[in-house]
Amino acid sequence: MAKFASLGISSNYVKSLTDLNIVESTPVQEQVIPFLLKNKMDVVVQAQTGTGKTAAFGLPVLNKINPTSDKIQALILTPTRELGQQVAKQLFRFTKYNTDKIFTEAVYGGEHISKQLSRLDRTTHVLVATPGRLIDLVQRKVVNLEAVKTVVLDEADEMLNMGFKKELESILSQLPERRNTWLFSATIPKEVRAIISNYLSGDVESFQLSKEEVVNKNIEHQFVVVREHDKLDMLLQFLKSQGNARGVIFCTTKKTAITLSKQLKAKNYNAEALQGDMPQKDRDKVMRGIKNKSLQILVSTDVAARGIDIEGLNYVVHYDVPSQLEFYTHRSGRTARGGKKGLAISFVTNQEIVKLRAIERDLGIRIAQLR
Secondary structure (H helix, E strand, C coil): CCCCHHHCCCHHHHHHHHCCCCEEEEEHHHHHHHHHHCCCCCCCEECCCCCCCHHHHHHHHHHHCCCCCCCEEEEEEEECCHHHHHHHHHHHHCCCCCCCCCCCCCCECCCCCCHHHHHHHCCCEEEEECCCHHHHHHHHHCEEEECCCEEEEEEEEHHHCCCCCHHHHCCCCCCCCCCEEEEEEECCCCCHHHHHHHHHCCCCCCCCCHHHCCCCCCCCECCCCCCCHHHHHHHHHHHHCCCCCCEEEEECHHCCCCCCCHHHHHCCCCCCEEEECCCCCHHHHHHHHHHHHCCCCEEEEEECCCCCCCCCCEEEEECCCCCCHHHHHHHCCCCCCCCCCCCEEECHHHHHHHHHHHHHHHHCCCCCCCC
């Protein structure tokens, strides 16, 4: 892996990265950063969560900002509040040693709009936003996007999965034509291809990482065959083997997530459910708990866990086999972040082995069976 200074990053950013213990670039950073620094082009990058994509687009975004202007010059769209907050926080950390300050603001649903309105009164160079809240602010004429030169669609497949197609199209159609759009996505399904075809230039540059690079190499993949009614016992055995390690257990339905979290609490495990119908304050409380390590186990649905970035998670349990390939990659990507090792283990019934083998084949990974 290359050192960041060799990628064309200025010394003040290299210094900030060193403070964050980010010294060597990941494959996506090594390929994308030099290109974005040198070229004014639309790009499509297939990169999974956990592969360092925030720095891959974040550093070039910051590099293109003119700090002497008080206008919004870059827009970063994210699918969830949590991801938006994380991206904004990272950009703030990257600019620690900048002499000319670059100001980033994050806006998202779930927080009272008046708080965001007061923050937007200040100079904002980079706006990180969820699609719905951005449209609200544009309609109120609080946000002016006329000076935007760079647009990043972060986790584009997730935004479309969450039903933001109309919002994305509305935003992209209102932005200045003379702009560069950088699309990052773990998968490139037909809905994402349609966005690329309709809103990116014809000579778009694509970075198609190999399967080995798209999937985090630091994740060990395992599965165990289990009957449906034995899943809880198998899970308890697994958790016992993990001791005080922290992790996420994924379920396909809200009902299963809520029930399982109650069952784990009854067995004295420090577990909480995270699911889509939770009030925002309850969701925030659970997220604070898992991030500050006062909570050990998160039991989550796929929808609720989109975009969450939690440091130091040791394992991911696919309590239910995911219905889609991209769910497996997004779920598994919660562990082994920041260069650490992690484990993804799937509980499968005999009937689901074929589905798991298809995931294994399509991702080009080996999922080892535990006997």
